[in-house]
Amino acid sequence: MFEYQEWKHVFKLDPNKEITPEALDQICESGTDAVIVGGSDGVTIENTVDLLSRIRKHTVPCVLEISNIESITPGFDYYFVPSVLNSQNPDWIVGLHKKAIKEYGHLINWDELVTEGYCIVNPDSKAAKLSEAEADLDNEDVLAYAKMAEHMFRLPIFYLEYSGTYGELDLVKDVSTVLNKTSFFYGGGIKDKEQARTMAQFADTIVVGNIIYEDLEAAISTVKVVKG
């Protein structure tokens, strides 16, 4: 299934983390809708290409979530481009993107490029620190960013990023009610199938990441409850 709007479950693999061939086979053959390649630090062209080539032995759709310009490589089905709406540094909202378009715009296939409006809500996370996010938000702030993503910028994806911590269910539910055309991605802290099922009630797409490296079996179990 190559339409990201239809994805219910995706795994996120970090090029900077080790994964055995057997574990990668299980992830790719799990029935998940897609594998996203992306991370906060240590992402290089070498480890990105290496992971891509290993995933490409399987038929699962494969996305590069761009974390820096240096690690962009052809061969992915989609390129997800984060714009951190709650960053305090314009580079993370539009600035780095402008530089990339200026340098590589002529190479970009715009049909493969999908902008994610990120809202990072865990102030202690690496992602928040790296992107200088004002992550200490109240629920109304988050809902305002979600509405902004849908209405002001007509973004294809709003990504609520709890980054390592499990989210507040009431807020996730409220966000789901304000998004219609924009797909709602939830990421953060999903460690078992119950948590996956819970968040998948409200988010269009749940992103399962860290648990892959901590408890592969638990990670794999999140697919079936979401995908039925």
Next chain:
Amino acid sequence: MFEYQEWKHVFKLDPNKEITPEALDQICESGTDAVIVGGSDGVTIENTVDLLSRIRKHTVPCVLEISNIESITPGFDYYFVPSVLNSQNPDWIVGLHKKAIKEYGHLINWDELVTEGYCIVNPDSKAAKLSEAEADLDNEDVLAYAKMAEHMFRLPIFYLEYSGTYGELDLVKDVSTVLNKTSFFYGGGIKDKEQARTMAQFADTIVVGNIIYEDLEAAISTVKVVKG
């Protein structure tokens, strides 16, 4: 004509500047496609409502270009919301917008709200100073912002703002070639019909502002050459 995508010529009136009833009649009955109400400083709810009520005696479509939250009032056909893509302060890209949505989101009719991706290219202008724009751009920067507006954020409008100075024709031409779905608004320094005609060759919509207050007849003459 209420479809802003079809507008070729608009006048921009500053609520903070005086205009006689006769001059306003001429502007509104000039055949222009719309009147935009907006300015950089001194815009209040009082002078905005006053100007709105005077324009509303005519049938010309009337837009509020939002410059601050305090001066927003119902009764306009559209609300244009600038997002200054080349600002160095996130408030002007997304921050003030988030605050407004948080406070007034429940009142907003999203169908009337149109986001303008601004690129301000006159470093000496009030607009550039107010919005902390990095306005000293080379042509490739401007083209990158235009592509960003169309592809990354799918904005309805890209607004190239020369703010008081007349633009560089080659750049305006180049911008026109990279925009397809996004409407290209050009603003700045149009003082006579020749300049209007020239910019209208490439911009979808030309915005005529300051000259209204300096030479009304010259301002009025810009309509016919574009709409003729």
